[in-house]
Amino acid sequence: MNERDALRALAADLPHAGDDAAVVDGTVITTDMLHERTDFPPGTTRYTAGWRAVGASLSDVAATGAAARAAVAVYADEAFDRDELNSFVAGAVDVCEAVDAEYVGGDLDEHVEFTTATTAVGDVTAAGPVTRGGARPGDALCVTGEWGRSAAALRLFKRGDEEAVERANELFRFAPRVADGLALADSATAMMDSSDGLARSCHQLAEASEVGIEIERDAVPVHPAVEEVAGGSAERFELAAHFGEDFELLCAVPDEDFEMAAEACPAGLTRIGRVVEEPEEAPRVTVDGDPLPDRGFTHAEE
Amino acid sequence: MNERDALRALAADLPHAGDDAAVVDGTVITTDMLHERTDFPPGTTRYTAGWRAVGASLSDVAATGAAARAAVAVYADEAFDRDELNSFVAGAVDVCEAVDAEYVGGDLDEHVEFTTATTAVGDVTAAGPVTRGGARPGDALCVTGEWGRSAAALRLFKRGDEEAVERANELFRFAPRVADGLALADSATAMMDSSDGLARSCHQLAEASEVGIEIERDAVPVHPAVEEVAGGSAERFELAAHFGEDFELLCAVPDEDFEMAAEACPAGLTRIGRVVEEPEEAPRVTVDGDPLPDRGFTHAEE
Numbered sequence: 001m002n003e004r005d006a007l008r009a010l011a012a013d014l015p016h017a018g019d020d021a022a023v024v025d026g027t028v029i030t031t032d033m034l035h036e037r038t039d040f041p042p043g044t045t046r047y048t049a050g051w052r053a054v055g056a057s058l059s060d061v062a063a064t065g066a067a068a069r070a071a072v073a074v075y076a077d078e079a080f081d082r083d084e085l086n087s088f089v090a091g092a093v094d095v096c097e098a099v100d101a102e103y104v105g106g107d108l109d110e111h112v113e114f115t116t117a118t119t120a121v122g123d124v125t126a127a128g129p130v131t132r133g134g135a136r137p138g139d140a141l142c143v144t145g146e147w148g149r150s151a152a153a154l155r156l157f158k159r160g161d162e163e164a165v166e167r168a169n170e171l172f173r174f175a176p177r178v179a180d181g182l183a184l185a186d187s188a189t190a191m192m193d194s195s196d197g198l199a200r201s202c203h204q205l206a207e208a209s210e211v212g213i214e215i216e217r218d219a220v221p222v223h224p225a226v227e228e229v230a231g232g233s234a235e236r237f238e239l240a241a242h243f244g245e246d247f248e249l250l251c252a253v254p255d256e257d258f259e260m261a262a263e264a265c266p267a268g269l270t271r272i273g274r275v276v277e278e279p280e281e282a283p284r285v286t287v288d289g290d291p292l293p294d295r296g297f298t299h300a301e302e
Numbered sequence: 303m304n305e306r307d308a309l310r311a312l313a314a315d316l317p318h319a320g321d322d323a324a325v326v327d328g329t330v331i332t333t334d335m336l337h338e339r340t341d342f343p344p345g346t347t348r349y350t351a352g353w354r355a356v357g358a359s360l361s362d363v364a365a366t367g368a369a370a371r372a373a374v375a376v377y378a379d380e381a382f383d384r385d386e387l388n389s390f391v392a393g394a395v396d397v398c399e400a401v402d403a404e405y406v407g408g409d410l411d412e413h414v415e416f417t418t419a420t421t422a423v424g425d426v427t428a429a430g431p432v433t434r435g436g437a438r439p440g441d442a443l444c445v446t447g448e449w450g451r452s453a454a455a456l457r458l459f460k461r462g463d464e465e466a467v468e469r470a471n472e473l474f475r476f477a478p479r480v481a482d483g484l485a486l487a488d489s490a491t492a493m494m495d496s497s498d499g500l501a502r503s504c505h506q507l508a509e510a511s512e513v514g515i516e517i518e519r520d521a522v523p524v525h526p527a528v529e530e531v532a533g534g535s536a537e538r539f540e541l542a543a544h545f546g547e548d549f550e551l552l553c554a555v556p557d558e559d560f561e562m563a564a565e566a567c568p569a570g571l572t573r574i575g576r577v578v579e580e581p582e583e584a585p586r587v588t589v590d591g592d593p594l595p596d597r598g599f600t601h602a603e604e
Contacts (some may be wrong), residue, residue, distance in 0.1 A: 115413070
């Protein structure tokens with residue numbers, strides 16, 4: 001089984017699995033593992049790694065519309081360099097502070113590869129947790145922020161000069177959209193974060209909600225850094241829609257609530273398309289009328 | 303820095319780190335990472351691994367005297383075998399059920415080595431979280447259950463025949479002492495779990511509480527499985543006191559509360575010594591009047 005099939009098998013067995021985060025008695029809990037070979041390109045500082053790893057879990061909390069309360073991390077490596085460890089913790093502390101959560105430590109483990117496992121907990125608002133499964137035909141399909149920053153970062157890491165690597169590290173330190181998730185908790189009918197990229201996330205949300213999705217290519221907000229690294233508009237859309245790991249929010253909002261919701265989102269909210277009736281046959285998700293493939297980033301592509 | 307020094311450095315920087323679990327607004331949160339090379343000897347089933355890994359985090363919740371609410375795990379491996387994954391999840395679900403908690407899923411990660419990162423959350427009782435730092439001279443020093451089961455298990459895994467491996471798996475599936483921790487939450491002045499073994503745990507508790515500890519060798523309850531694998535009484539004490547990973551509780555209880563506390567502990571509570579004034583010079587911890595070295599299990603020993 002590949003990771004995706006295995007996740008599906010797990011979701012079938014565990015009632016609280018399958019969404020970005022599990023919810024138990026009003027507490028959201030979510031966990032992730034990132035490691036050097038696949039998640040931290042050469043040049044990634046430990047400060048950036050701590051920020052990004054803990055941020056990934058905070059992003060899952062944001063996706064449920066919950067307030068982030070606290071995060072922990074396991075830091076595993078072949079050996080422990082005090083400066084590296086301090087930098088990692090500083091990044092973890094800072095990303096928590098950015099979303100009004102508290103970093104409360106964790107554990108260390110000697111491991112063959114730099115690996116970190118992070119967990120965040122949060123508190124569901126009175127509106128209850130938002131899941132992927134409630135989008136209704138007619139809803140506006142919306143995204144927070146701008147897309148493609150991680151794709152751009154990876155190209156800058158590859159470029160490798162000092163300036164590019166510094167910029168790449170900045171891009172890798174995304175702001176988890178906790179405030180936006182909270183602002184959307186009342187109005188969003190479905191929400192998720194975009195770990196797997198816009199295209200795959202649209203498919204996942206559409207499947208969970210049993211609807212179709214139509215998006216407009218030119219409506220997708222592309223991060224300015226993508227302009228720096230990508231040639232034409234096709235490549236820019238590829239990086240913004242298929243790369244993933246941007247940790248922005250994708251959500252469905254009733255049309256009449258869009259303006260109010262957009263004003264309440266600090267990261268900005270852009271309408272990129274709409275939710276439609278579930279089509280009788282593929283494609284489930286279209287972009288400007290053409291099928292949008294259910295294809296995310298594969299590490300082999302870069 | 304080795305793992306221990308690194309943990310100390312971390313504890314100094316993070317106010318909530320250093321105890322078995324962090325407590326934020328009444329919620330206990332704790333995380334651990336275990337992996338094949340150091341934690342799961344050949345013969346360990348994935349069911350046992352799931353039970354033990356999630357159990358280790360539940361044990362940290364127990365050590366604070368909190369009720370366990372939920373646990374998550376990241377399951378990382380080179381590839382995902384559906385049977386292995388299902389067995390792991392079944393073990394995780396069963397150990398949660400054993401302590402009235404809920405296993406709510408987690409994440410998967412492709413990794414070079416079978417690795418699991420687990421997180422448990424719990425709810426502090428009205429008595430507040432018990433830490434390592436409150437033991438007072440005159441308190442009875444107590445332990446739950448029987449000690450040395452993981453040491454015995456490791457020897458049985460090494461023996462390698464089918465019967466030994468089956469018994470070793472059983473021994474590895476310890477019962478997290480959540481009910482005992484809850485029963486002790488009101489009376490214990492200090493508490494921790496015994497991940498690092500009795501000797502090292504005594505040193506940690508004594509240091510955190512700024513006290514001395516005197517234990518009696520013959521009072522330490524040794525698990526019957528230790529008899530099966532160890533020759534004389536010296537070796538039995540070595541395995542019970544220095545091996546660790548038994549996930550029993552070590553606590554200090556006011557003398558007058560001992561009987562009541564013992565009756566309330568399902569796993570049994572044994573008085574193994576007493577808390578004394580902090581000595582002006584080493585040793586801080588003695589066994590039958592001799593120094594008890596601050597020495598735990600090192601993987602190289604076995």
